[in-house]
Amino acid sequence: MARRVAIGNNKGGAKKTTLTVRLAEALARQGKRVGVVDLDPQGNASRRLGWKDDENNPPLTTSEAIEENAEGVAAQVWQPIGWPHPFAERITLMPARYTLEDRSPEAGKVGAYRRLAKALKGADDHLDYVLIDCPPSLGHLTQMGLAAAHHALASTDPLFDGIDAAVRYRDFVNLSRDDLANPTLSFVGIVVSDYDQRLSDHVEQLRGTRTLFGDQLWGVVPRRSAISNADGAARSLTDEPNSSEPRAVFELLAERFIKEVSL
């Protein structure tokens, strides 16, 4: 079984998807085999990884994997990403489109919160890590992600509401692991992204994050247009001009990730 990490925050725009995609890239650069589960109906991770939907012949997505309610069904859903070698061989995707929202009303069905764990059972043995890109809520979809994960990692921007929402995510993990039938789930860290050291509020909020999270603060990703450009263009940072600095930052984060998320 791969080590599975749910990347979350109880707020949109908290750089969750950027962290998911760039960690996948950095881990793949180190030769790791990574699965990305897009658990957000916005499907941003899927698009940024270069995956393309096909209206005429719609591929299976996270939504169908969950709806199926069958052990190991994820094995049929992993799909290639659109990035070139070496990422094409090392990163595999469970994509999402907006219809993933249709799974939310099924929360009341017996055992529904275990459905992603069930879908992944035996279906990620060929991978080192699975990164689960959670939606901004702490509702049913995120609960399925947390029930399937070994670890939870928070992402935030350096602003009060994002950090506050990261604390809610951490506290939710700590309060809910037993209710999610996942008693060994552990909160492992937080990454602050889009940091601009010229902004006094960012400096102040980063200080606050250190106080709140201590050495669980893994690192800080500076605000760089190379990152948003690569996200917009659905490219790897490796293929993005002027990206050596942010690439090095994500490589350090990947090293911390490997240390914390033991195989």
Ligand SMILES: Nc1ncnc2c1ncn2[C@@H]1O[C@H](COP(=O)(O)OP(=O)(O)O)[C@@H](O)[C@H]1O
């Ligand atoms: N370090 C950064 N520098 C500049 N832009 C960033 C950085 N990190 C993320 N972004 C941009 O911020 C926006 C929101 O990030 P996103 O990952 O989509 O947030 P979330 O998934 O939490 O909603 C995206 O357009 C992304 O490209």
Ligand SMILES: [Mg+2]
């Ligand atoms: Mg997102």
